[in-house]
Amino acid sequence: MNERHEQQFALKIAQRLNDGARDLSTETAGRLTAARNLALAHQKQPVAQTAFATLGAYIFPEPMRFRQMLVSSVLFLSLTAFSAFWMADREINEMSVIDSELLADELPIGAFADQGFSTWLKRTSSE
Amino acid sequence: MAKAYIVGIATGLFLGFSVSPAAFGTPEKLSLMATPPQPAWSELTVKQKIILAPLCDNWDSLEYYRQKKWLSIAARFSSLSPAEQRRIQGQMQEWNTLTPEQQRQARKNFKTTRQLSRDERQEFKRKWAEYVSLPESEKKRFLQGEPLERLKKSRSVPDASRTPEAQVPEATP
Numbered sequence: 001m002n003e004r005h006e007q008q009f010a011l012k013i014a015q016r017l018n019d020g021a022r023d024l025s026t027e028t029a030g031r032l033t034a035a036r037n038l039a040l041a042h043q044k045q046p047v048a049q050t051a052f053a054t055l056g057a058y059i060f061p062e063p064m065r066f067r068q069m070l071v072s073s074v075l076f077l078s079l080t081a082f083s084a085f086w087m088a089d090r091e092i093n094e095m096s097v098i099d100s101e102l103l104a105d106e107l108p109i110g111a112f113a114d115q116g117f118s119t120w121l122k123r124t125s126s127e
Numbered sequence: 128m129a130k131a132y133i134v135g136i137a138t139g140l141f142l143g144f145s146v147s148p149a150a151f152g153t154p155e156k157l158s159l160m161a162t163p164p165q166p167a168w169s170e171l172t173v174k175q176k177i178i179l180a181p182l183c184d185n186w187d188s189l190e191y192y193r194q195k196k197w198l199s200i201a202a203r204f205s206s207l208s209p210a211e212q213r214r215i216q217g218q219m220q221e222w223n224t225l226t227p228e229q230q231r232q233a234r235k236n237f238k239t240t241r242q243l244s245r246d247e248r249q250e251f252k253r254k255w256a257e258y259v260s261l262p263e264s265e266k267k268r269f270l271q272g273e274p275l276e277r278l279k280k281s282r283s284v285p286d287a288s289r290t291p292e293a294q295v296p297e298a299t300p
């Protein structure tokens with residue numbers, strides 16, 4: 001019952017305000033519109049807060065344009081790929097140096113690769 | 128705007144260098160994934176074909192990173208002595224028959240021997256010669272991790288310490 005009375009009361013106030021608004025001077029109306037727009041501009045919109053969104057907001061505080069994000073992503077991905085290629089390349093170079101020396105050594109491959117020899121060596125060394 | 132690019136670059140480099148080895152697991156996997164295609168056998172220069180002749184049969188079936196590695200070895204080949212060149216060519220095929228795991232272990236053992244003193248290295252050579260002269264049956268026993276006690280008895284070596292040794296797990300061939 002109380003609720004209904006409240007609603008009716010609120011409606012009456014709104015009606016009175018609307019009547020009053022029609023009677024406002026142009027200047028006042030203009031100022032009110034400007035104030036309203038300013039308030040709306042400052043109103044915080046609720047955004048779904050995920051962990052990445054929070055991190056992203058921290059790293060890029062100002063709103064990013066789509067083009068900037070695209071360029072950053074492309075840069076990021078190409079650099080990841082570049083470093084992977086670079087590391088693979090460096091590793092292959094190291095491998096080729098070791099393999100070359102191993103194969104060129106006076107001792108045959110077996111001395112380094114034979115599992116039986118490795119085990120035998122450990123056994124006889126512990127005597 | 129510049130800040131965004133800098134952060135993008137830094138993150139890319141950091142992730143690339145730190146994540147790729149971890150993500151790819153063993154080093155070979157990284158090389159496997161991140162090596163571009165190499166020339167086929169028919170596309171090699173004459174000089175490369177001469178050096179890599181032992182591999183001509185299975186060159187095209189080798190992984191790119193292995194091909195790249197061999198090409199790198201071939202590039203430095205002329206700076207080696209004739210004896211070294213001979214040894215490399217003589218063992219190329221045998222090396223290729225090893226699994227990546229066996230190769231990794233061999234490289235590890237090789238690196239260890241490189242750090243030996245001259246005397247230790249002589250000893251290592253002597254041990255190898257001794258092992259080679261063992262009969263096949265004896266060699267096989269070491270492949271399977273024979274307990275120390277049985278070994279001492281069979282070789283009639285005076286046992287200095289009779290400490291019981293834990294059974295070594297069988298080495299996978």
